[in-house]
Amino acid sequence: MREICCELITETVNKLFMEANYHLSEDIRNKLLEYRAMELSETGCEILDQIIENAELASVKELPICQDTGMCVVFIELGQEVSIIGDHLTEAVNKGVRQAYDEGYFRKSVINDPLKRINTGDNTPAVIHYDIVAGDKIHIKVMPKGFGSENMSAIKMLKPADGLEGVIDFVVDTVSRAGSNPCPPIIVGVGIGGTMEKAAILSKKALFRKLGSKHKEEFYEVLEKTLLDRINNLGIGPQGLGGITTALGVNIEVFPTHFAGLPVAVNITCHASRHKEAII
Amino acid sequence: MQFCFTVLCKLLGMGIFMYKKISTPLSDSIVEELQAGDRVLITGRIYAARDAAHKRMCDALARGEALPVELTDEVIYYAGPCPPKPGYVTGPFGPTTSGRMDRYTPAMLAIGLRGMIGKGERSKEVVEAMKKSKAIYFAAIGGAGALIAAKIKKMKVAAYEDLGAEALAELWVEDFPVIVATDCYGVSLYETEPKKYKDKYTELQNLR
Incomplete structure (x- = not known):
């Protein structure tokens, strides 16, 4: 021992x-810069600039x-x-x-x-x-x-017959209904499978994965991209004031489930997605 | 030329938009002049209150009691700060989700509240009440609390001190940057803007 x-x-x-709380992770900062370069909305660009500036200020001054x-x-x-x-x-x-x-x-x-x-x-x-x-x-x-985004999260016990389309529709619908509230641009954690509470925990766990890193299974890598495309086509944009930058990424975690069920949980986090880890 | 203008504005910390400067308390003429999409810099006194303070104020109104502060023509900022580090007026102080205050807002507008600052869209009932009482809703940037705090020059607890970060606070702000999200005519950026960018993400990906 x-x-x-x-x-x-x-x-x-x-x-x-x-x-x-002080230092935004490099992967999120890089994604913000990437989307800033792509964003079509002037308001969206102005907001993304301020979000990036805020993160820099917080890091330098050690402020939340x-x-x-x-x-x-x-x-x-x-x-x-x-x-x-x-x-x-x-x-x-x-x-x-x-x-x-x-x-x-x-x-x-x-x-x-x-x-x-x-x-x-x-x-x-x-x-x-x-x-x-x-x-x-x-x-x-x-x-x-943060709870602005936590409040916009959702869980649903889909039917097996709902299948892949059902999962996609539920995730996109959850983000669409969240709209301007969770401080977009957001990151979307999706937990699929297990039981009700397992799916919820998976969706939270998914938010720890680095943005831009690929899912280890190609099937889910493709699904993540499909979801990201659908979400960013909603037009919600930074702070819900219009634009293409609604989500910076979609991360999926899966677990075996019962043959009668298809649980899906969506956990949303804002652009100030803060997480750190260590091994002791 | 455009580049020079952008650089000049950047140097002035203003982005590429023209800002309208206003002072609180607000009046009919100030509110009528502002339209959805306008960039505004607010100077003067505003109040900060969130869920718990709103509940107390509305409960007081329901009992027929007076509020601890006079809200006629005033502005409420939906926010609760981090405690200040030594040498700071306040800790980060960005907006919270306004929708949670929707249930309380018509009662606040009925006693004369003129402006609200927060993030995210408002309910139909709130927008209708805003049109009736000529009130305005401004959006501040959610998650930019460290930047926003620098615009707050003085702060003191006005009431409900026991609520901690949720206490009703009186703030003195200087050039506090906001966007008119919903004007007193009921025009809302949350309705007009996202439509313009629907399906544009895929179009952009196909071009790249």
């Missing part, structure tokens, strides 16, 4: 949320890219040969969130109960997904998830 101190987990989570520093989503792949010393793992992660949101001057947006709605004051608890994997390492992935 390899021993890992809970302090190292806390420190890593803290650092990852700091980095994610967006005031919605989100609810904290954490994926942990825990090697089964790891023994954690000290605190409970969940508490170690939440401690990292608490520290980052205090030290980083991030907004605390989390409330204690969906109906009673009292702010918890430290942006905890995080939403944590655990996976037990082989090995003696911990892979930590973090995402401060």
